[in-house]
Amino acid sequence: MSDTVIFAISLGVTALGLLISWGLYRRRGAASGLRGAAWSLVPLAAAMTGVTGFLADLAFSPAKWAGVAVAGLAVLLYLTSGAMLSRRGGAGGRAVERGGAASAASGGAAPAPKSKGRAVEKARPAGLDPEMAEIEEILRNRGIK
Numbered sequence: 001m002s003d004t005v006i007f008a009i010s011l012g013v014t015a016l017g018l019l020i021s022w023g024l025y026r027r028r029g030a031a032s033g034l035r036g037a038a039w040s041l042v043p044l045a046a047a048m049t050g051v052t053g054f055l056a057d058l059a060f061s062p063a064k065w066a067g068v069a070v071a072g073l074a075v076l077l078y079l080t081s082g083a084m085l086s087r088r089g090g091a092g093g094r095a096v097e098r099g100g101a102a103s104a105a106s107g108g109a110a111p112a113p114k115s116k117g118r119a120v121e122k123a124r125p126a127g128l129d130p131e132m133a134e135i136e137e138i139l140r141n142r143g144i145k
Contacts, residue, residue, distance in 0.1 A: 006052050006053055007047050007048075009047075010043040013044075014044040017037075018040045021033050021034075021036030021037040
């Protein structure tokens with residue numbers, strides 16, 4: 001499309017939006033009217049900066065759509081690899097550094113660090129929720145319960 005046609009369409013859309021914004025101003029007040037006027041000026045600004053021409057070229061160009069598809073595929077592959085790395089042992093291969101060669105040979109799972117959680121597991125009565133037992137342990141340590 002030529003620049004003149006794009007500018008004329010954008011000017012028409014802006015004028016229609018300003019007319020609707022004036023109606024909003026009369027019915028709902030100044031804040032709604034100003035907000036409508038701001039949105040109404042966006043098509044004119046896009047035409048004046050060349051964004052509209054870029055979008056029109058994008059919409060009607062198969063080569064550019066192929067580029068968008070390739071970019072989408074790249075993002076999909078990147079996200080898939082991140083999910084695969086997090087399932088393998090977390091933190092992208094740092095399991096070998098933490099756990100040594102034995103950990104790497106067993107699939108990358110590092111040994112779990114010792115924590116107070118084990119004491120909570122031993123001390124809790126049967127049938128108590130593990131999260132509640134942990135909260136009770138914290139309260140006991142602080143002398144609240």
